[in-house]
Structure formats: structure tokens, C-alpha cells
Amino acid sequence: MRVVVALLAAALITVSCKTITEEDSAHTPEVSVVPTGVTPIPARPTPSPGPTPSDEPPVTPPNEEFIPDNDNPVARMVAKVYFLECNGSVVPASDYSTEASVGCRIHLDVTPKDSAGKPTRAKGQLLWNYGGTPASYAGASDSDYTPTLTVLAPGELIAIASVDGVSSNTVQVHLK
Numbered sequence: 001m002r003v004v005v006a007l008l009a010a011a012l013i014t015v016s017c018k019t020i021t022e023e024d025s026a027h028t029p030e031v032s033v034v035p036t037g038v039t040p041i042p043a044r045p046t047p048s049p050g051p052t053p054s055d056e057p058p059v060t061p062p063n064e065e066f067i068p069d070n071d072n073p074v075a076r077m078v079a080k081v082y083f084l085e086c087n088g089s090v091v092p093a094s095d096y097s098t099e100a101s102v103g104c105r106i107h108l109d110v111t112p113k114d115s116a117g118k119p120t121r122a123k124g125q126l127l128w129n130y131g132g133t134p135a136s137y138a139g140a141s142d143s144d145y146t147p148t149l150t151v152l153a154p155g156e157l158i159a160i161a162s163v164d165g166v167s168s169n170t171v172q173v174h175l176k
Helices: 002-016
Strands: 076-086 105-113 127-132 148-151 155-163 171-175
Touching (some): 076 171
Antiparallel strands (some): 076 105
């Protein structure tokens, strides 16, 4: 902005100044006013707008597990595909997916809930049971609330979690 103002001022001075002449002398000297020493001031870069929330990919789960402050007994378990990750990027709207391609990673999630449907803290150790085509996936954890499995080959993944004597719904994913 300062550069523009300085350049406009210099142009205005140059255009509005006229040559001064002496009419009563035999020799008419010309005097011109020319601005000197104008140093342009570099413009500050304008930051480009960042991505809007709708442009950003979904946030991956934090490394820390969510631990509710509810100590009521576990009444049911809700297991699901939390999201898919392919080529290092989260696949948008991939929660509850029933299909995954070879090379992708499946992020599962299970939440123990009390009789009111609120997340609760389990007393015992969580255990996942996997089935389907075991040679088609790898990386399965037995005791993590958010295990990640990598799809190695076509087949089926079946997963059920249990804790405190309560089993989750069955998560089934077709691996292609």
C-alpha cells in the first residue's frame, strides 16, 4: 500500500509541476522539479486463505484413547469401521464401510455403553476376535479399542469385540 501511495505522489508531483521560465531576461533558464531518492517499499505479502473446515479431511483419532468418566456396568458394545485409510489419506465418509481395497488400512472402533446408551469405562480387558480370511489382513490387535488392520489380499474380515462378559455387534468387511 505504501508503494502505491509513494508512486502516486511522485507521479502527481511530476505532472503538476510545470517548467518555470523568466520572461524578463534575455536568457530563459528552465528549472524542472523532479523527485529524487524515492525508494520503493516492498509490499507485505497477503496471506492466502487457508482451507475451510469442509475442505479439510476428517481428523484421525488421537493417540490417546477416549476414557469416559462413567463407571456404570457395560450393557452393550458398539463396534464399527471407524474409517478407511488408502494411499496414506483418510477416505472421506468411510465410517461403517463394508468394503476395503488391497493396500488400504481399516481402522476399527468399539465403545462400551451402559444401559442408558452412554459410553462407560469397562472393568476388564477388551478382547477382539477376528475371523473370515486371516491371510487377507494383518496388524490386528487383540486388546486395543481402535485397532488398525492392513488389507493384504481379497477375502473377508469379521471382527467382534468383548469385555466384561458383553460382546459387540459383528463387523464384516469385504476385502477386494
